[in-house]
Amino acid sequence: MNPQHIKPALLQFLSADEILEDASAWLTDQRSRYTGTADAVVQPKSVAAVRQLMRFCFENRIAVTPQGGNTGLCGAAVPEGGVLLNLSKLNRIRSINLADNAITVDAGAVLQTVQEGAAEAGRLFPLSLASEGSCQIGGNIACNAGGLNVLRYGTMRDLVLGLEVVLPNGELVSHLHPLHKNTTGYDLRHLFIGSEGTLGVITGATLKLFALPKTVETVWVGVDSIERAVELLTLVQGGFAERLCSFELVSRFALALSSDFSRIGQPVDAPWHILLELADSMESGGLGEELAEFLLAHGFDNAVAAQSETERQALWTLRENISASQRNLGASIKHDIAVPIENVAGFVADCETALQTAFSGINIVVFGHLGDGSLHYNTFLPGVLDNGVYEYEDAVNAVVYENVLACNGTVAAEHGIGIVKKQWLPSVRSAAEIALMRAVKAELDPRGIMNPGKLLP
Incomplete structure (x- = not known):
């Protein structure tokens, strides 16, 4: 199809406000490294509209680049012509099911909104990223996001109970019921988790929820070497088991940058630093003392424990501002x-x-x-x-x-x-693995319209 005819054709099934006139903000990646081109940038308001769009693009062999909050760091959401499909208007929390500890959301729901919705229901959605105020669930799933709490809760792959996906030909595959056990053949949702938009369009997901922590203890520890930091990790895992949520490594140079940028003093002086956090779903008034005694008993005495939520936030600010502080370099x-x-x-x-x-x-x-x-x-x-x-x-x-x-x-x-x-x-990845990836893509996307030029070499 002539690119000039694409926008008028889209008006057959999309409303005028679902087709962006000024799309420049969506064509450049977060790092301003890549700027793409698109014949149309759309923001459908319904899954039905996404299906119609994909059916149209499939029939006319028009490339489609799915995009969430455009917070990616590898250029996967930058279009190379065709249609840029931004999911921002599919942003509802559809339901919360406490019996199954599950939340079902649209793909365009912002991560922080999902966290807050879960918290209002007395539950925790544990995925935590620096970009959580703008990144979207569909993008988190498409790149199998990790973040700060992988140690306890796993990556996004471990947090997805079910997916709703529109295939390149417009067909809908939806398994959003929160089944905790299901061994009926291949688990196809795992094809789409980490697929970076190359196999289909994720439009919804059912995610795991957990108990809200009632006790949180946060400690900053200075160590002489990474070997000593790994020793600490091993000890804390053995002593506190699943209560260990986060174990972050920061170099002296990284801390100095963030400290200057954040205008927060360095907690301790050391070549290497660890920010660790324990959380318990039960009230545990003695957990902080237990951790302090544990650290002292094992020779980790160059440490500062947060005594309030304000102090805890200051420690995490030092960790989370490292990325922003680097820009001065x-x-x-x-x-x-x-x-x-x-x-x-x-x-x-x-x-x-x-x-x-x-x-x-x-x-x-x-x-x-x-x-x-x-x-x-x-x-x-x-x-x-x-x-x-x-x-x-x-x-x-x-x-x-x-x-x-x-x-x-x-x-x-x-x-x-x-x-x-x-x-x-x-x-x-071996040649056999890449061949298998190509075979999967060819089966699901036989016309090669899904996010061309990404992921596969």
């Missing part, structure tokens, strides 16, 4: 990697040595979720403050990913592949 080459926890210390030491050898004076900001082996490993080249840094991206990535792979790790922990990393997929 200029543009960075970001890495969202994961290695087995026992290999984190070796990776950090070896990779820094290799990078300093190849790029003298490079700045490295290391922080992330040590409790699940996932790190944000960001590099800044001296004297290169703008997007010109990406001229060096392949060379920097080659060093970083060589070290990641040597530690049996992955190049994408929780941000996905998108555009940025698709050429690296064969380094972590």
